[in-house]
Amino acid sequence: MGDQVSEQTTNRLSLYLRFVNHLDANGVRTVSSKVLAAQFDLNAALIRKDLSHFGALGVRGVGYVVKDLKQRLRQILGLERRLNVAIIGAGNLGFALADYPGFRQEGFRIVALFDSLRAKVGRQSRSGVRIHDIRQLKRVTRRERITIAVIAVPAAAAQMVANTVVQAGIKALLNFSPGALRVPPDVKLKSVDLTVSLESLSFYLARNDAGRST
Amino acid sequence: MGDQVSEQTTNRLSLYLRFVNHLDANGVRTVSSKVLAAQFDLNAALIRKDLSHFGALGVRGVGYVVKDLKQRLRQILGLERRLNVAIIGAGNLGFALADYPGFRQEGFRIVALFDSLRAKVGRQSRSGVRIHDIRQLKRVTRRERITIAVIAVPAAAAQMVANTVVQAGIKALLNFSPGALRVPPDVKLKSVDLTVSLESLSFYLARNDAGRST
Numbered sequence: 001m002g003d004q005v006s007e008q009t010t011n012r013l014s015l016y017l018r019f020v021n022h023l024d025a026n027g028v029r030t031v032s033s034k035v036l037a038a039q040f041d042l043n044a045a046l047i048r049k050d051l052s053h054f055g056a057l058g059v060r061g062v063g064y065v066v067k068d069l070k071q072r073l074r075q076i077l078g079l080e081r082r083l084n085v086a087i088i089g090a091g092n093l094g095f096a097l098a099d100y101p102g103f104r105q106e107g108f109r110i111v112a113l114f115d116s117l118r119a120k121v122g123r124q125s126r127s128g129v130r131i132h133d134i135r136q137l138k139r140v141t142r143r144e145r146i147t148i149a150v151i152a153v154p155a156a157a158a159q160m161v162a163n164t165v166v167q168a169g170i171k172a173l174l175n176f177s178p179g180a181l182r183v184p185p186d187v188k189l190k191s192v193d194l195t196v197s198l199e200s201l202s203f204y205l206a207r208n209d210a211g212r213s214t
Numbered sequence: 215m216g217d218q219v220s221e222q223t224t225n226r227l228s229l230y231l232r233f234v235n236h237l238d239a240n241g242v243r244t245v246s247s248k249v250l251a252a253q254f255d256l257n258a259a260l261i262r263k264d265l266s267h268f269g270a271l272g273v274r275g276v277g278y279v280v281k282d283l284k285q286r287l288r289q290i291l292g293l294e295r296r297l298n299v300a301i302i303g304a305g306n307l308g309f310a311l312a313d314y315p316g317f318r319q320e321g322f323r324i325v326a327l328f329d330s331l332r333a334k335v336g337r338q339s340r341s342g343v344r345i346h347d348i349r350q351l352k353r354v355t356r357r358e359r360i361t362i363a364v365i366a367v368p369a370a371a372a373q374m375v376a377n378t379v380v381q382a383g384i385k386a387l388l389n390f391s392p393g394a395l396r397v398p399p400d401v402k403l404k405s406v407d408l409t410v411s412l413e414s415l416s417f418y419l420a421r422n423d424a425g426r427s428t
Contacts, residue, residue: 178319202292
């Protein structure tokens with residue numbers, strides 16, 4: 001089963017969880033696939049398929065019990081245990097990610113920043129994440145049980161940093177540097193390309209201008 | 215036509231463009247839908263459909279001419295004119311975005327940072343983007359022909375900032391703050407939720423651990 005689950009499906013599960021958290025915080029008890037569909041501009045059948053695939057079953061005429069659905073989504077996404085995350089690169093982006101409030105809410109714990117500049121080592125982010133020497137990555141990874149590394153270094157250094165991360169035994173990488181990285185097949189790499197989001201706005205603006213001129 | 219194009223389609227067009235740029239920079243002249251499919255883990259028919267929908271037609275046995283495809287994708291995404299972008303919030307995230315090299319490569323021009331803290335006004339990011347007083351947003355927006363605003367402020371301030379941006383006449387918003395924002399129907403809002411990327415890694419790790427224990 002697991003191997004056939006696409007990136008787009010896990011992304012959708014994350015979005016469902018975000019919305020279900022919001023419903024739960026507002027005291028909503030049940031939610032239908034129709035409401036979920038309207039929220040995400042998807043069709044209800046796809047949502048029912050996504051959820052039933054993982055054993056979350058709605059009740060006809062009632063929908064899903066919000067608290068059950070939340071717990072099931074957290075289980076599916078592996079969020080029931082706390083995951084320890086390291087951020088490589090203590091520049092503006094690294095600090096922004098270290099203090100990003102969304103991570104903590106879902107149980108991710110940013111346990112360390114790393115940098116190669118000795119002048120930065122020993123300092124802390126605003127929320128108290130300490131900067132370590134990148135040369136200590138392997139040791140700190142073991143001690144702090146780090147399982148995910150976030151790469152927030154300039155593009156020119158990204159592949160070298162990725163190699164160091166893999167050598168430290170970390171199997172999941174989130175890359176913010178532009179450009180492709182190579183990792184061994186047993187390591188999961190996910191890249192965030194911020195340009196894609198801007199281009200979808202550009203597409204919208206271009207379409208709108210065309211509309212106005214006709 | 216335009217109205218039926220989903221967010222997922224425009225995201226894919228962006229990814230195709232990124233790869234086609236890379237091919238062009240490496241002197242590759244033609245590319246088949248098969249090669250594109252392998253690169254993105256999609257099927258070739260979907261890619262041909264995406265591209266033919268916008269009038270980019272491949273030649274049987276040859277594929278697409280890289281330079282033509284690049285130009286067509288840039289046209290579709292509205293990247294042929296330079297788009298001026300403002301970043302609201304001159305914190306770590308705002309500075310990181312102001313200096314993000316990927317934006318410039320695709321023709322986006324970050325023309326201004328804005329903040330409400332007077333002590334920051336007049337300073338510059340490393341790449342030379344100047345910080346303005348948020349109270350000057352409307353005036354600077356007109357002068358600099360800003361069409362996209364990126365919201366990089368704490369969640370508590372995000373809705374107020376979004377309102378200010380809309381009042382300044384900006385029709386496209388990219389939001390990095392966690393939580394939902396409300397904007398009028400003629401304004402396009404796109405939110406980047408960084409937690410989604412981490413959760414897809416968490417899903418992978420949970421699945422892998424389950425695999426090891428069986």
